[in-house]
Amino acid sequence: MATEPIDMEMAGTCINEFGSAIGMPQLCGEWFGNQIFWLVVALVAIYFILSRIALPRIGAVLAERQGTITNDIAAAEDLKVKATEAEAQYDKALIDARAEAQRIIEAAKADIQADLDKAIAKADAEIAAKSAESEKAIAEIREGALKNVEDVAKDTAQAIVAALGGSADAKTVSAAVDARMKG
Amino acid sequence: MATEAQGEEAGGLVFHPMDQFIVEPFFGDGAVSWYTITNATVWMALAVLAVFVLLVLGTSKRAVIPSRMQSVAEMAYGFIYKMVEDICGKEGVKYFPYIMTLFMFIVFANFLGLLPMAFTPTAHISVTAVMAFAVFFGVTILGFVKNGGSFLRLFWVSSAPLALRPVLALIELISYFVRPVSHSIRLAGNMMAGHAVIKVFAGFAAIAAIAPVSVLAITAMYGLEVLVSFIQAYVFAILTCVYLKDALHPHH
Numbered sequence: 099m100a101t102e103p104i105d106m107e108m109a110g111t112c113i114n115e116f117g118s119a120i121g122m123p124q125l126c127g128e129w130f131g132n133q134i135f136w137l138v139v140a141l142v143a144i145y146f147i148l149s150r151i152a153l154p155r156i157g158a159v160l161a162e163r164q165g166t167i168t169n170d171i172a173a174a175e176d177l178k179v180k181a182t183e184a185e186a187q188y189d190k191a192l193i194d195a196r197a198e199a200q201r202i203i204e205a206a207k208a209d210i211q212a213d214l215d216k217a218i219a220k221a222d223a224e225i226a227a228k229s230a231e232s233e234k235a236i237a238e239i240r241e242g243a244l245k246n247v248e249d250v251a252k253d254t255a256q257a258i259v260a261a262l263g264g265s266a267d268a269k270t271v272s273a274a275v276d277a278r279m280k281g
Numbered sequence: 282m283a284t285e286a287q288g289e290e291a292g293g294l295v296f297h298p299m300d301q302f303i304v305e306p307f308f309g310d311g312a313v314s315w316y317t318i319t320n321a322t323v324w325m326a327l328a329v330l331a332v333f334v335l336l337v338l339g340t341s342k343r344a345v346i347p348s349r350m351q352s353v354a355e356m357a358y359g360f361i362y363k364m365v366e367d368i369c370g371k372e373g374v375k376y377f378p379y380i381m382t383l384f385m386f387i388v389f390a391n392f393l394g395l396l397p398m399a400f401t402p403t404a405h406i407s408v409t410a411v412m413a414f415a416v417f418f419g420v421t422i423l424g425f426v427k428n429g430g431s432f433l434r435l436f437w438v439s440s441a442p443l444a445l446r447p448v449l450a451l452i453e454l455i456s457y458f459v460r461p462v463s464h465s466i467r468l469a470g471n472m473m474a475g476h477a478v479i480k481v482f483a484g485f486a487a488i489a490a491i492a493p494v495s496v497l498a499i500t501a502m503y504g505l506e507v508l509v510s511f512i513q514a515y516v517f518a519i520l521t522c523v524y525l526k527d528a529l530h531p532h533h
Contacts, residue, residue, distance in 0.1 A: 113303060123302035123405075124473060130407045131315035132304060132322075137408050140325040144332050144386050149378040152336035156358045159343050159351075166345050 251275045294487055298480035302404055302473065320400040321408075328389040328402070336385070357385070361518060368522040372529055379419075380525075383412055384518040391472060391510035395503070403513075404472035406465060413465035416521050424528035435531035464520055471513045475506040 112126035113119060123129070252268075252275045259266040307318050336357070339350035347355060361384050365377045387403055394401025402408050424432040436453040438446060479502050486495040 118297050119299040119303050129304040132313050133407045134411050135315045136322040136325050137411055140329050143329045145382045147333055155340050163345050
């Protein structure tokens with residue numbers, strides 16, 4: 099961009115005497131060669147910068163990142179599998195512990211049951227002994243009572259016979275009472 | 282532009298929207314010969330430098346977890362690589378460095394051209410035409426080398442009715458030869474038009490009453506130009522890929 103007037107002799111077919119463009123500067127043939135030459139230089143420079151340094155480097159960096167990501171994902175998968183295994187082991191340990199606890203409870207229950215059975219059996223035996231004793235005592239008492247009744251009956255019968263003026267020997271009376279009581 | 286109002290009607294509006302495209306020697310005055318270091322040279326060199334800084338210095342650490350600049354460089358790489366792979370297929374990946382070269386040069390020349398007082402090499406038809414013709418001749422030669430005479434079947438639309446094929450072949454042939462023209466003028470025209478429009482709005486800024494509108498318009502145009510700068514570089518690269526695909530797979 100022209101900032102000062104250009105001398106007449108420098109003004110070509112593309113610039114007027116005031117340094118302004120005549121028509122479109124893009125179509126000024128005087129400048130084509132310069133622009134094309136430097137464009138080719140610039141493009142070749144960029145091509146070599148890109149193909150020799152930049153593109154292989156960026157490609158390598160991207161590949162390396164892809165590799166790192168893939169490795170990290172694989173490592174994460176590994177850790178996940180390990181965590182799953184650990185969880186399975188934990189679950190298994192828990193189940194084992196539960197089974198063990200169940201077993202201990204069963205054993206304790208069986209022990210208690212055995213003790214209980216023993217105690218009950220003992221108590222039953224004692225009860226049975228006690229009731230047999232009692233029955234015996236009751237039977238004795240009953241027998242004693244019957245005998246007493248017989249004695250009383252005989253005495254009473256003898257007394258009654260005597261009171262009626264009869265005389266009866268004890269033997270006869272007792273036989274009569276016996277016969278009567280059996281009837 | 283208003284600074285060079287000497288010798289012209291003072292006080293009036295001065296429009297020199299095309300002066301920004303003048304090529305002049307960067308050191309001193311004189312004629313512009315083919316080897317002269319001109320403003321075009323300098324801004325192309327800055328584009329090369331920017332490519333170097335982004336893609337070489339930006340990735341010098343080769344970090345697995347990238348810095349900002351490295352991730353921009355990787356995004357540029359991935360963007361163009363994916364484009365080449367999607368359009369040209371696996372065998373097109375070989376030509377990725379060429380397309381990357383064109384894209385990086387155009388995108389940086391466009392963006393650097395948006396700086397105030399900058400020169401935009403890609404606004405020049407001679408620059409874009411060289412690239413477009415390089416692509417044109419490159420893919421044409423590549424097409425014949427890869428496919429031999431069967432490359433000409435590109436023009437013979439076998440899916441069309443037989444009677445239409447000669448007509449279509451003519452149209453295809455014309456459109457094939459128009460490719461470099463549209464390819465180059467599209468980029469240069471977009472860049473030139475945007476910059477010229479900004480300059481025209483800037484010329485209106487000399488009138489105090491219009492100046493705010495002018496500044497707003499310049500801002501809006503600038504925003505648009507930022508988009509256009511990227512999109513035109515993208516379009517140039519994607520069209521190169523499409524032409525390359527035709528050379529690699531000429532069968533419709």
